[in-house]
Amino acid sequence: GRFRGEIEFRNVWFAYEGEDWVLKDVSFKVEPGETVALVGATGAGKTSIINLICRFYDVNRGQILVDGVDIRDMRQSDLRRQIGVVQQDVFLFSGDIKYNIRLNDTEIDDEKIREVARYTNAHRFIETKPNKYDEEVTERGGTLSAGQRQLLAFARALAFDPAILILDEATSAVDTETESLIQDALEKITRGRTTIIIAHRLSTVQHADKIIVLHKGRIRECGTHEELLEKRGLYYKLYLL
Ligand code: GTP
Numbered sequence: 001g002r003f004r005g006e007i008e009f010r011n012v013w014f015a016y017e018g019e020d021w022v023l024k025d026v027s028f029k030v031e032p033g034e035t036v037a038l039v040g041a042t043g044a045g046k047t048s049i050i051n052l053i054c055r056f057y058d059v060n061r062g063q064i065l066v067d068g069v070d071i072r073d074m075r076q077s078d079l080r081r082q083i084g085v086v087q088q089d090v091f092l093f094s095g096d097i098k099y100n101i102r103l104n105d106t107e108i109d110d111e112k113i114r115e116v117a118r119y120t121n122a123h124r125f126i127e128t129k130p131n132k133y134d135e136e137v138t139e140r141g142g143t144l145s146a147g148q149r150q151l152l153a154f155a156r157a158l159a160f161d162p163a164i165l166i167l168d169e170a171t172s173a174v175d176t177e178t179e180s181l182i183q184d185a186l187e188k189i190t191r192g193r194t195t196i197i198i199a200h201r202l203s204t205v206q207h208a209d210k211i212i213v214l215h216k217g218r219i220r221e222c223g224t225h226e227e228l229l230e231k232r233g234l235y236y237k238l239y240l241l
């Protein structure tokens with residue numbers, strides 16, 4: 001069945017092979033349907049948290065639970081279906097746009113591809129391409145801008161209607177029109193799903209139910225935008241100074 005989408009980190013310690021701790025005693029809980037923003041300086045450990053949720057790596061100590069079950073006891077195929085991921089550097093395959101949304105999944109037909117593309121605003125730019133959904137792209141993106149690649153990745157992530165959405169927001173500059181398409185898509189696609197988003201834009205962070213501030217692998221602060229501003233701690237410094 002579908003996940004409820006509760007995520008819990010319990011005293012998680014993590015290091016890449018043979019190196020120093022990247023995450024130190026990290027504990028937090030995300031309730032089903034909540035949007036949590038991860039913020040912090042470069043190297044703070046944000047992407048590493050995502051790498052662990054997706055099981056690209058396993059924790060050294062502690063536990064990660066989804067709906068109360070240790071993810072090491074879950075089937076990889078369930079995790080892949082129920083957790084949609086959009087990475088910072090969107091990875092494309094050489095092939096057409098349709099292929100880049102459904103990949104090898106034949107369950108996803110043309111109708112479904114169009115539906116998710118409309119929903120994520122990707123349809124708008126796809127329609128401007130000479131070959132529309134049959135437009136060929138390359139691994140480097142070809143004729144697609146960074147923002148368009150991000151919208152395409154949203155569509156790919158939503159094709160399975162995942163209960164959990166993990167987003168590493170693109171840092172590259174996008175034009176203002178695409179920026180507003182992305183912002184609009186974000187509001188729609190996070191609705192009704194548990195979302196963990198590594199946010200670089202204040203507009204995204206402010207919309208989160210909860211903000212986790214990482215500093216050198218530890219959680220330094222946690223709260224809403226208003227609570228953290230009032231605290232005048234690291235978040236305040238990161239976003240307002
Ligand atoms: P930004 O994306 O730059 O904002 O940083 P981040 O907060 O996402 O940090 P990340 O989790 O990527 O990195 C935390 C630490 O782990 C840093 O010291 C990185 O150099 C290191 N690190 C990240 N990825 C890898 C990896 O694949 N292998 C190794 N050995 N170290 C890594």
Ligand code: MG
Pocket residue numbers: 046047048088
């Ligand atoms: Mg990162």
